[in-house]
Amino acid sequence: MGVNNTTRTVACPECGWPQQLRRTPGDRWILLEFEPLPSAEVPQGQRWLVTPGGWASTGPEGEPLPGGYCYIAHHHVCSRRTYTNDMPDIYAVTWSRNRARDGLPIEGIASEP
Numbered sequence: 001m002g003v004n005n006t007t008r009t010v011a012c013p014e015c016g017w018p019q020q021l022r023r024t025p026g027d028r029w030i031l032l033e034f035e036p037l038p039s040a041e042v043p044q045g046q047r048w049l050v051t052p053g054g055w056a057s058t059g060p061e062g063e064p065l066p067g068g069y070c071y072i073a074h075h076h077v078c079s080r081r082t083y084t085n086d087m088p089d090i091y092a093v094t095w096s097r098n099r100a101r102d103g104l105p106i107e108g109i110a111s112e113p
Contacts, residue, residue, distance in 0.1 A: 014080040015102060020071070022048075022056030030056050033077060033094065036069035041090040046072060079104055 008021040012031060019031040032048055039047050047070035048056050056071070075081070076091050079098035083106075087095065099106050 012074055012078055014078050019074045022050060024056050031074040032056060032071040033074050036071055037090055039068055039070040041088065042070055042072055043088055048072065
C-alpha cells in the first residue's frame with residue numbers, strides 16, 4: 001500500500017551525474033541536486049524541501065524553509081545546460097562548479113574587472 005518515497009539516486013540523462021529522484025505531490029518526479037543551498041538565494045517557487053514522508057515539495061511562497069536551506073531542481077544547473085544571463089547568482093555558481101567537475105569550459109560568465 002502507498003508509495004515508498006525514499007530517496008532514489010539516478011543519473012541525469014544529460015550529464016550522467018547522480019541526483020536525488022523525488023516524487024512531487026502532483027504525482028510527478030523531479031531530479032534534485034544533493035547539496036542544499038541557502039533558501040534566501042533561491043527564487044521563490046524554485047525552493048524544494050523534502051517532507052518527512054520523502055516527497056519533494058516547494059515551500060510556501062514568501063516563507064523561509066526549515067533550517068534556511070532548500071534543494072534546487074538539477075535541470076537549472078546541469079553542466080550540459082547553456083549558461084544564461086538571467087540565472088540567479090547561486091545557480092551560476094552551482095552550474096560553474098558542475099561544469100568544472102565535468103572538465104567543461106565555463107564561458108559566458110562575465111568576470112570581475
